[in-house]
Amino acid sequence: MRHLFLFATLFATPLSAGVPEALDEVILPGFSDFAEATKALSVAAQADCTPEAIEAPWNAAFDAWTQIGDIRIGPSETGALSVAFWPDTRGFTPRVLGNLIEARAEVGTDPEAFAEASIAARGLFALERMIYDADFNAYAPGSYACTLVRTITAELAGQGAALDAGWDGFARVMLSAGEDGNTLYLAPEEATRALYTQLLGSLEFTADSRLGRPLGTFDRPRPTRAEAWRAGRPLRNVLLDADAAVAQARALAGFDLPQTDAALARLHAAADKIDDPSFQNVKDPAARLRVEILQQHVRALSDTIEAELGGALGLTAGFNSQDGD
Known part of the structure; x- marks a missing residue:
């Protein structure tokens, strides 16, 4: 390319x-x-x-x-x-x-x-x-x-x-956002907002689906609803997707994001405490708690990006096509 x-x-x-x-x-x-x-x-x-x-x-x-x-x-x-x-x-x-x-x-x-x-x-x-x-x-x-x-x-x-x-x-x-003939992005900030929305949507999808689906409810956890669980990838996917969202945030920012970096480090530290990367042991209360803590860190990372990046650039997220999944 x-x-x-x-x-x-x-x-x-x-x-x-x-x-x-x-x-x-x-x-x-x-x-x-x-x-x-x-x-x-x-x-x-x-x-x-x-x-x-x-x-x-x-x-x-x-x-x-x-x-x-x-x-x-x-x-x-x-x-x-x-x-x-x-x-x-x-x-x-x-x-x-x-x-x-x-x-x-x-x-x-x-x-x-x-x-x-x-x-x-x-x-x-x-x-x-x-x-x-x-x-x-x-x-x-x-x-x-x-x-x-x-x-x-x-x-x-x-x-x-x-x-x-x-x-x-x-x-x-x-x-070419804002240029004559661009009917999709009528102003430059619309393109920025579109990418910002995507990275926040990724973290939301990770919290709600990649982690929320196998967690299910306390009375009825659903471990086989984890993403690519047969391949042992659920935890790996959570981490790689979070890393990718932060990489996009850093590129969009053009300035240091120390709070975001610290939130991502805390997320990885929480992941290190999970002993089943496929989330198949979430029926065990202690194992479930560790996955719930990871989910909290994913949401905290999203909140941090909103405050540190969105706040600095005056951005709010728009509609994301994965909303409602």
Whole structure:
């Protein structure tokens, strides 16, 4: 992806000064990294489709996704859902995958056609089932399920490339906020507010869904509602997503955020006390309390960013497309 220094020079204004930095330092490299990671995953699957062979590149792709996956504007507003269909509140993914495998559906053999398949059978979470779920991961090389894995990874690589290219263009829209012809962002501060809203929305989603869903209620915890719990990723995702939100905040600020840095450090310290990174022990009161404390630190981090960054720039969050999830 082309470097945005030229665009930053042309379009930066005091009210949008953080937008070029956030794009150039965090967001665009993040989408480029995700495109590269999904390409590597697809290449690995073509060579060896078995769960053992694709586990590491799948995790690398998921790591890359955490850096930009909660951004839901521009190309990501609709494109993110088929990359990461979660939460799957009605259990569509195992049903759709099972139906494809049972029927040996032709769509599962063609990456181009698979782009029109149900989002429940596409992306990172469909692959999590194929790698880690005992109901799906016993397939043999040369089987239909093996072909399906190759199709899913190839189509995911296509999604990664499309998002990367789409953001290359959408960055110009954000950088030209307030310019003649820009009907999306009528003033420079609107682009800044859009990115600010996304990073706060990411932390809200982490607190409410990534942590709130497995916590459930005290009487009825729901550990298997944790994000990517079969892969042991729930705690890792919380930390990587929080780190990404803070990286975006630092880039938007253009000045030091010592209170935010301290809040993030406290969040990591709380995470260090959690002994099950998959959150599957939240039925135990002591384990539950540690996850609840982590949730409190995520919310405290969001509040700190609002005070330290939002207060300094005079920003308030707008509507976020993940609201209500």
